[in-house]
Structure formats: structure tokens, C-alpha cells
Amino acid sequence: QQQVKQSPQSLIVQKGGISIINCAYENTAFDYFPWYQQFPGKGPALLIAIRPDVSEKKEGRFTISFNKSAKQFSLHIMDSQPGDSATYFCAASSAGNTPLVFGKGTRLSVIA
Amino acid sequence: NAGVTQTPKFQVLKTGQSMTLQCAQDMNHEYMSWYRQDPGMGLRLIHYSVGAGITDQGEVPNGYNVSRSTTEDFPLRLLSAAPSQTSVYFCASSFLNTEAFFGQGTRLTVV
Numbered sequence: 001q002q003q004v005k006q007s008p009q010s011l012i013v014q015k016g017g018i019s020i021i022n023c024a025y026e027n028t029a030f031d032y033f034p035w036y037q038q039f040p041g042k043g044p045a046l047l048i049a050i051r052p053d054v055s056e057k058k059e060g061r062f063t064i065s066f067n068k069s070a071k072q073f074s075l076h077i078m079d080s081q082p083g084d085s086a087t088y089f090c091a092a093s094s095a096g097n098t099p100l101v102f103g104k105g106t107r108l109s110v111i112a
Numbered sequence: 113n114a115g116v117t118q119t120p121k122f123q124v125l126k127t128g129q130s131m132t133l134q135c136a137q138d139m140n141h142e143y144m145s146w147y148r149q150d151p152g153m154g155l156r157l158i159h160y161s162v163g164a165g166i167t168d169q170g171e172v173p174n175g176y177n178v179s180r181s182t183t184e185d186f187p188l189r190l191l192s193a194a195p196s197q198t199s200v201y202f203c204a205s206s207f208l209n210t211e212a213f214f215g216q217g218t219r220l221t222v223v
Binding site (some may be wrong): 032 | 116147152153154155156157160162171191202204206208209210211212213214215216217
């Protein structure tokens with residue numbers, strides 16, 4: 001079963017626009033929700049993460065919004081730039097001995 | 113600080129051959145895991161370890177073996193390579209329930 005569902009699969013945004021990627025999870029034991037960014041030929045790298053004690057976390061142009069009751073979280077990229085073009089993965093894990101489970105990824109293209 | 117190091121970067125195998133993908137980390141992380149990445153499938157967990165001597169299966173473990181004799185190393189063994197194992201493999205390490213650090217990946221082709 002897919003524990004983390006991510007949408008959309010691909011996204012094209014104009015430079016300066018807002019990119020929004022959504023994820024939904026099922027396991028209520030999850031308590032760590034990171035977003036990873038991956039450029040072609042590279043490994044994923046942590047972009048930003050949130051824990052369920054807060055509903056929003058902002059780091060520069062990147063914001064995570066978290067809705068515990070709906071079991072959803074999303075990534076917002078403000079003022080999107082061509083350099084943001086990459087694949088983005090949401091993930092989740094819990095404090096038990098469970099490793100990260102990932103969504104299927106979103107390929108973001110920011111066009112000038 | 114090398115982080116997570118994977119070798120080799122590229123490998124071509126013939127069907128039925130065996131090989132070991134190496135992964136080493138120098139951050140003293142207790143958690144290590146192997147993922148495979150296929151187009152449209154995201155990152156799927158193969159095997160993971162929560163410490164030396166402890167391993168467990170992930171979502172897609174068939175055809176792969178792992179062992180963890182030290183904190184630093186977590187090799188992934190392909191027992192008898194099949195074309196369905198053509199993929200990009202990533203090793204990751206972390207402390208419990210925190211940021212995972214990934215290696216650069218191994219691109220494996222089985223012909």
C-alpha cells in the first residue's frame with residue numbers, strides 16, 4: 001500500500017509564480033514530514049521538514065503547511081525560479097523503528 | 113566530512129551475475145537504508161538497519177541481501193541479477209527520525 005500519496009506528478013510554473021505540491025498520508029503514527037529536492041544525477045537532499053506540533057514552517061521561499069486532522073501537508077515555493085526546477089519528494093516517518101517512506105515525486109519545471 | 117559514499121557509480125551486469133553495492137557513512141548514524149528509484153515510482157525501500165547487527169526488509173526486498181557488521185558500512189548484495197533490477201540505487205543514513213543523508217547513487221543496468 002502507498003503510505004504517502006503525492007500530487008501532481010509534474011508541474012510547470014512561470015518564473016515568479018507559486019509552486020504548490022501536495023501530499024496525503026494514512027499512518028497517524030507519522031510525526032516527521034520532510035521534503036526532499038533532487039537534481040538530475042544527484043541524490044535527494046533535505047529541503048525543509050516539519051513536525052506535527054506546528055501547522056506551518058517557512059524557510060526563505062519555501063513553506064510547509066501541515067493539516068493534522070486532514071492528514072495532509074504541502075510544499076509552497078514562492079517566487080519560483082528556474083534554478084528550482086527539480087524533482088521534489090515528500091516523505092514521512094515515525095519515532096518507532098520505521099525508516100522514511102516517500103511519495104512518488106513531482107517534477108517541477110520553472111520556465112522564464 | 114565525506115557524508116554517505118556509494119560505490120560504484122555505474123555498473124553493467126549480465127543476467128544471473130551477482131554483485132555488491134557498497135555504502136559507507138562517517139556521521140555515526142544508527143539508521144541506514146537502501147532505496148531504489150525507478151521512473152514514476154519514487155523511492156522504494158529495499159532494506160534498512162537500525163544498528164549494527166540489525167536489519168529488516170522494506171517494501172521491495174526480493175532478490176537483495178544486506179548485512180550490517182559495523183556502524184559505518186551497509187552493503188547491498190544482488191544475488192542473481194535480473195533485468196527488473198535495472199534501477200538507480202540510493203543509500204541513506206540518519207539518526208532516528210531525523211534528516212536522512214543520501215549518497216550520490218549507483219546506476220545499475222542488467223542486460
